[in-house]
Amino acid sequence: MASQAEREAWVQILTGQRLGDYELQVCLGAGFFGLVFEAQNVVTGARVAVKVLIPSSDPEAILDFENEAILLQKLNGCDGVITYVDGGLESIEMVAQGVGVPMPIRFHVLAVASGSVDELILDPAARSELDWTERIRIFRGAVKGVHQMHLAGVAHRDLKSSNCLLMVVGSTTRLRLGDLGRAKDLRSPPTMLVGRYIQGRGDLRFAAPEFLWLQGGDTASDFMAADYYGLGSLLVELATGQPLTSLALGNVGAVMQQAAVDLQRGQTGDLATLNLLYRRVIAEVMDLMPKSIQHDAQVLLANLCHPLPTERLARSPYHRDRHVEPLEWVLRRADIMIRRLEIDAREERRIARKLERAAS
Amino acid sequence: MSSLGQLEVIRADKSFDSETAGPTLPGSAQGRSGSKARGSHPAKSGRGLDDQISDSLAETLDAAVRNVASVRSSTTLVALAAAYEALGEAQESIKTATEALDLSVTSARAQGVVVDPVAARLAIEILFRAGRIDEGVLFATSMPLVGQVRLSVGAMLASVGRLDEAHSFIDGSDAIGRDAVRGFLQITEGNNYAAISSLRSALRSAPDDADSALNLSIAFWRIGAKRKAISTALQATRSAPGRQDVGLHYLELLVAEADFDRFDREIALLGRLDVVPSARLYILQARATLARGDIDAGIRLLEQASAAAKAEDDHQVLAEVQSNLIRIRAWNGKIDRELAVSRLFSLHSQFPTSEVVIVSLAQVVNRRRHAAAMHNALESVRDTMVDARLAFVEHQIASLEGNNEVAAEKAVEWYTLEPEDLNASIAVIVALGIGQERWEEAAEFARSALLKYPNDPSQINNVAYVLAMVGKAEEAIELLTPHAKGQFVLTATLGLAYLAANQIHTGMKLYREAANMAEKEKDDSRSLMTAYQALVVHQLGLLDTSDPAALTAMSLPPVALPDDWRERSEFLRLHTLAASKGYEWPLTL
Numbered sequence: 008m009a010s011q012a013e014r015e016a017w018v019q020i021l022t023g024q025r026l027g028d029y030e031l032q033v034c035l036g037a038g039f040f041g042l043v044f045e046a047q048n049v050v051t052g053a054r055v056a057v058k059v060l061i062p063s064s065d066p067e068a069i070l071d072f073e074n075e076a077i078l079l080q081k082l083n084g085c086d087g088v089i090t091y092v093d094g095g096l097e098s099i100e101m102v103a104q105g106v107g108v109p110m111p112i113r114f115h116v117l118a119v120a121s122g123s124v125d126e127l128i129l130d131p132a133a134r135s136e137l138d139w140t141e142r143i144r145i146f147r148g149a150v151k152g153v154h155q156m157h158l159a160g161v162a163h164r165d166l167k168s169s170n171c172l173l174m175v176v177g178s179t180t181r182l183r184l185g186d187l188g189r190a191k192d193l194r195s196p197p198t199m200l201v202g203r204y205i206q207g208r209g210d211l212r213f214a215a216p217e218f219l220w221l222q223g224g225d226t227a228s229d230f231m232a233a234d235y236y237g238l239g240s241l242l243v244e245l246a247t248g249q250p251l252t253s254l255a256l257g258n259v260g261a262v263m264q265q266a267a268v269d270l271q272r273g274q275t276g277d278l279a280t281l282n283l284l285y286r287r288v289i290a291e292v293m294d295l296m297p298k299s300i301q302h303d304a305q306v307l308l309a310n311l312c313h314p315l316p317t318e319r320l321a322r323s324p325y326h327r328d329r330h331v332e333p334l335e336w337v338l339r340r341a342d343i344m345i346r347r348l349e350i351d352a353r354e355e356r357r358i359a360r361k362l363e364r365a366a367s
Numbered sequence: 368m369s370s371l372g373q374l375e376v377i378r379a380d381k382s383f384d385s386e387t388a389g390p391t392l393p394g395s396a397q398g399r400s401g402s403k404a405r406g407s408h409p410a411k412s413g414r415g416l417d418d419q420i421s422d423s424l425a426e427t428l429d430a431a432v433r434n435v436a437s438v439r440s441s442t443t444l445v446a447l448a449a450a451y452e453a454l455g456e457a458q459e460s461i462k463t464a465t466e467a468l469d470l471s472v473t474s475a476r477a478q479g480v481v482v483d484p485v486a487a488r489l490a491i492e493i494l495f496r497a498g499r500i501d502e503g504v505l506f507a508t509s510m511p512l513v514g515q516v517r518l519s520v521g522a523m524l525a526s527v528g529r530l531d532e533a534h535s536f537i538d539g540s541d542a543i544g545r546d547a548v549r550g551f552l553q554i555t556e557g558n559n560y561a562a563i564s565s566l567r568s569a570l571r572s573a574p575d576d577a578d579s580a581l582n583l584s585i586a587f588w589r590i591g592a593k594r595k596a597i598s599t600a601l602q603a604t605r606s607a608p609g610r611q612d613v614g615l616h617y618l619e620l621l622v623a624e625a626d627f628d629r630f631d632r633e634i635a636l637l638g639r640l641d642v643v644p645s646a647r648l649y650i651l652q653a654r655a656t657l658a659r660g661d662i663d664a665g666i667r668l669l670e671q672a673s674a675a676a677k678a679e680d681d682h683q684v685l686a687e688v689q690s691n692l693i694r695i696r697a698w699n700g701k702i703d704r705e706l707a708v709s710r711l712f713s714l715h716s717q718f719p720t721s722e723v724v725i726v727s728l729a730q731v732v733n734r735r736r737h738a739a740a741m742h743n744a745l746e747s748v749r750d751t752m753v754d755a756r757l758a759f760v761e762h763q764i765a766s767l768e769g770n771n772e773v774a775a776e777k778a779v780e781w782y783t784l785e786p787e788d789l790n791a792s793i794a795v796i797v798a799l800g801i802g803q804e805r806w807e808e809a810a811e812f813a814r815s816a817l818l819k820y821p822n823d824p825s826q827i828n829n830v831a832y833v834l835a836m837v838g839k840a841e842e843a844i845e846l847l848t849p850h851a852k853g854q855f856v857l858t859a860t861l862g863l864a865y866l867a868a869n870q871i872h873t874g875m876k877l878y879r880e881a882a883n884m885a886e887k888e889k890d891d892s893r894s895l896m897t898a899y900q901a902l903v904v905h906q907l908g909l910l911d912t913s914d915p916a917a918l919t920a921m922s923l924p925p926v927a928l929p930d931d932w933r934e935r936s937e938f939l940r941l942h943t944l945a946a947s948k949g950y951e952w953p954l955t956l
Contacts, residue, residue, distance in 0.1 A: 131483035247485040248442035260453025277609020290543040291515035
């Protein structure tokens with residue numbers, strides 16, 4: 008993991024540098040192992056985003072970075088996933104004790120996004136201004152992206168608002184999934200030791216409960232179930248600013264420590280016991296949603312975020328959707344919610360006009 | 368059966384902690400720890416699990432810090448507070464949660480509503496978990512919280528015993544789950560009937576709510592509706608088959624009701640579900656086994672419980688198991704009683720706050736010289752010990768000291784708190800009747816005890832004794848006759864009943880038979896029996912109505928008191944009584 012100081016130093020070093028045909032101009036953001044710059048193709052003038060792996064990163068991070076490039080290329084036909092333009096390994100010249108030393112830098116060149124969803128929801132005042140129709144469209148965009156990825160045989164495994172990128176084209180905003188560093192090719196065998204999959208990786212506040220209880224699996228359905236949970240958690244984030252796990256489980260560190268103790272004893276907890284707790288938290292989230300979409304949202308969350316991973320993969324609870332592909336029913340439900348909200352908005356406008364006329 | 372007037376509680380199932388004691392806050396973390404066996408231990412290979420968890424925690428904190436750097440809001444601050452909490456950095460966590468709440472309060476004052484209610488709830492929870500209850504309450508009352516957030520704050524307050532404040536939050540909430548939380552609050556207050564109503568309502572809307580089913584079962588148990596308590600406990604176990612606390616509660620009730628068939632079936636089911644036995648589960652199995660009289664198997668199970676408690680690093684349970692092992696070995700004659708007392712005092716110095724060690728001690732000590740040490744031991748747990756246990760221990764100490772007045776007072780207190788306890792029932796009859804000569808009061812307890820335990824020999828003996836002394840000698844004779852054959856204690860009491868019925872010859876003959884039986888069994892009760900005989904002759908006024916010389920001739924010949932009579936509660940009780948009445952000591956005819 009790079010420290011804040013290390014990241015700041017690398018931003019200074021890299022800003023203005025060229026990696027291949029791309030000149031790094033402004034740092035747009037930093038992650039655990041990487042930095043994202045806005046850059047320009049010096050040949051074509053095209054604006055792009057360049058994601059750079061901090062050179063001191065550990066071998067696991069390098070593997071993730073390389074894997075991301077492979078999977079992004081595989082997904083380049085999917086309009087729900089960020090476009091991979093280019094990438095590779097270029098050296099920059101660094102001076103150490105008066106001597107020039109070449110420093111190899113791994114990078115991906117990606118389509119440049121206008122922002123990410125977390126920017127819309129981290130400030131509660133801004134979040135409260137965010138129209139609910141827009142929030143459900145964002146959610147729908149993420150579902151579509153994950154659905155495309157799953158159809159292409161890839162699981163994202165790190166879904167959260169900060170990895171949902173917004174692409175503004177004219178008057179429309181489209182969502183594309185980014186940061187596939189933890190993504191997994193569902194058609195290839197596990198690439199890590201089995202023990203590495205039981206706890207998942209990354210920010211624990213977003214982790215599905217099976218990872219906190221050290222019960223994560225290494226099969227395609229395990230990865231897909233984690234993505235379903237991530238989608239539900241994204242909807243919770245759009246409503247509350249917090250991921251579902253944080254809302255439901257409180258001190259995630261304590262949960263994991265207990266799970267580690269249990270593991271050493273050869274024991275494991277029963278995730279089914281969390282079901283009622285999750286239902287109550289979902290009810291709390293419903294309080295913050297418009298009435299017209301509460302029922303649909305409740306059904307979506309209860310299914311996508313069931314504490315038992317196998318339950319998330321169950322068919323649609325709606326009879327008419329029982330024969331559609333997994334996640335297609337979620338897309339349909341999102342469409343219905345959007346329509347309901349549009350009807351609400353129309354009705355509000357009608358009432359407002361009526362009141363205006365009455366007042367005049 | 369023990370000797371006359373002696374409460375022998377060493378075999379009682381009293382020095383185990385009960386699983387039925389505590390209601391569960393809905394949605395709390397209780398019972399979420401592991402209970403099922405894992406097939407393999409994948410994380411034991413490769414890089415250390417602790418390192419991986421540390422990495423994840425570091426990444427969690429890193430992301431939260433970056434978010435706060437970009438937007439400093441209640442949303443990002445509470446996420447940072449949670450990250451600090453997960454890392455165990457309590458002070459930073461409290462400071463950051465407080466800042467998040469300050470922002471929420473400021474915003475709520477400006478806008479009239481809490482814009483970020485979920486962040487407020489999470490921050491208040493963090494303060495509560497850190498023990499900053501007052502600060503959490505202050506923030507909660509400074510904001511117009513509604514719905515689930517209000518309910519959640521009420522639930523947290525109930526869990527820390529701030530019941531009035533909890534009411535003000537819970538009663539004003541209309542959120543889903545309110546009945547469950549209200550039921551928990553009511554049962555915590557001891558308002559069991561109201562709790563039953565609330566919890567039934569909670570279960571109607573969420574039949575799989577294991578917490579509410581568990582709490583309802585506890586409420587039923589407390590009002591004496593035992594069958595309903597057991598069936599509701601069963602419902603709780605089926606709603607949450609992996610919850611150890613729920614399963615243990617159900618098993619505890621089955622043990623208490625001596626329903627060992629269902630107990631065995633449940634244990635078999637747990638085995639099929641791959642539940643790994645915890646120390647507490649082994650203890651319950653041991654209790655069930657001991658209650659069925661299989662002492663050796665019970666001891667083996669307690670030894671397994673001891674090993675499990677060590678593996679779980681649970682000192683309280685370890686103390687409980689160890690103390691019971693000593694007590695049961697002493698009862699079973701596997702170790703000398705004096706050695707058991709010494710080991711238990713040693714265990715007490717190791718685990719000074721363990722109540723069960725004191726309770727075990729109170730069951731095993733049988734000499735006056737132990738009383739002072741018992742007083743000292745009791746002081747270390749007096750403030751936390753439940754009332755019924757405290758009354759039991761104090762009764763035992765007073766009996767050791769020959770303090771009949773305090774022994775009677777504590778026996779009544781113990782019985783009032785645990786009317787279903789056979790030993791409490793015996794204690795109150797012996798202490799009030801024999802110890803204090805408050806025969807009419809003792810007779811009331813005796814009649815009630817007889818209805819509850821019509822076949823228990825100790826109870827029959829004590830009830831008959833008391834009945835004989837209140838002028839119901841015929842009733843006492845009728846009660847004792849079917850049971851007395853071959854039992855020297857019962858035969859002696861039957862002799863007493865005949866004396867009370869003014870059938871002196873028969874009474875004295877039965878006393879002699881009893882003394883002969885006692886001698887054959889090498890029991891040293893002859894001395895005590897002689898003293899009792901002399902006492903009842905005085906109490907019944909037979910010396911005034913019969914020929915004293917004839918009475919003396921028919922009575923048991925005088926026997927010297929045992930050398931250690933000053934150490935034995937059964938003699939001290941009589942000595943105190945004789946002194947108060949001005950009877951000659953040793954009591955003789």
